[in-house]
Amino acid sequence: MNRPDNVPLPAVRRLCLYLRQLEIIHAADSQTVSSKQLGAVLGISDAQIRKDLAHFGQFGQPGVGYRVPEMVARLREILGTDRTANVLLMGAGNLGRALLSYKGFTKRGFEIVAVFDNHPALIGTLLGADRDLRVRHPDEMPEIVEARSIRFGILAVPGSAAQQATDKLVEAGVRAVLSFAPCTIKVPQDVAVSSVDLSVQLEQLSFQISGVAPM
């Protein structure tokens, strides 16, 4: 596939948004869309969209726009989500269990197929909508990762356990970690990390609204 090495990370983030919106547009039976239309919905300039797509070659037809079904397929291919990926969950606390019952993952090609937790009381319990996932001891991780070709790990453990849990994931062969831990975690260069710290999100918002209108 035509995969340039220097795609800005902000552009990648936007490509995900394009795909999300195009799937909505596709469901509404529109066959084509222009960069201007797409940008209007997402709050992004049309030029920005064209530049982002230009990293991956020709997409649209001048005077017409982009053919929606083709573009959905192309974006999925680019993002590597054209087939379902197996995901593991580390941490079966409140947040972990909520993520398990979150249907959005499956809908977009990610399926949680294994759950791990250090807590003895949790190991062996059955989770998931169909109670079909047994919580496993982290020592089983390498075996399961190999057997089910798992590349993604979701980290939903307390900050105090985050680095140790991450090391386990990496050692087991996971290639990408989505972390909800409220701390920085260290990984080897070839492992990708995305950190979602919910408090940090609120703090950013706090800054944005402070000083504008006093309270």
Add this chain to the structure above:
Amino acid sequence: MNRPDNVPLPAVRRLCLYLRQLEIIHAADSQTVSSKQLGAVLGISDAQIRKDLAHFGQFGQPGVGYRVPEMVARLREILGTDRTANVLLMGAGNLGRALLSYKGFTKRGFEIVAVFDNHPALIGTLLGADRDLRVRHPDEMPEIVEARSIRFGILAVPGSAAQQATDKLVEAGVRAVLSFAPCTIKVPQDVAVSSVDLSVQLEQLSFQISGVAPM
């Protein structure tokens, strides 16, 4: 307070990380820290840290570094988290309930003090660690927002209900929205939004690890 208007958003994000790390350092009883030390832990250059802080005036002492307790206080003031803020939760499904039991918010100065949901079966039920929060009908929102001076709203509803719910929040007087809905939401210019789409996070990671090592 000394609040410049042109602070880059990436810088604000990093300020939150500095605060988080400084609190950890403070708990470990270190009294001072240099930009170099802090940067090493967070994977950020020392110059970057000094530039970010420079937006808000003088912080440190040449030859010594930054005094940790002072800097924690100053960053909290800058971010507007020097006192606890009341937060409302819209949506009492799986994700919403997990967020309710998440202790990280309280720890960092955000407290969920009201829960709303459209679903009749949920209204009136008691949630939270102490079962002290009654799920309310969204029509009660303006009154509660006013009474409890709520500026933050967490949106944990399905995508299909997201825009309508957002409009309710904004109408009720909420100034900042942390959305978990898998779609773009429209708000007036003076309302801040931060969108955490979990699938988009995984898709970004998917792109990052695709094409590096084949699968």
Add this chain to the structure above:
DNA sequence: TTTTGTGAATTGCTTCACAGCA
């Protein structure tokens, strides 16, 4: 006419490098 794809211009962010201070 509409809309893409793209070099050029611009804006914004990060890194560099060093004067000044402890």
Add this chain to the structure above:
DNA sequence: TGCTGTGAAGCAATTCACAAAA
């Protein structure tokens, strides 16, 4: 010496503007 604060330089990302295609 060690470290901050900061102008200058360099780099990256976005926007502009227009030739080419439908």
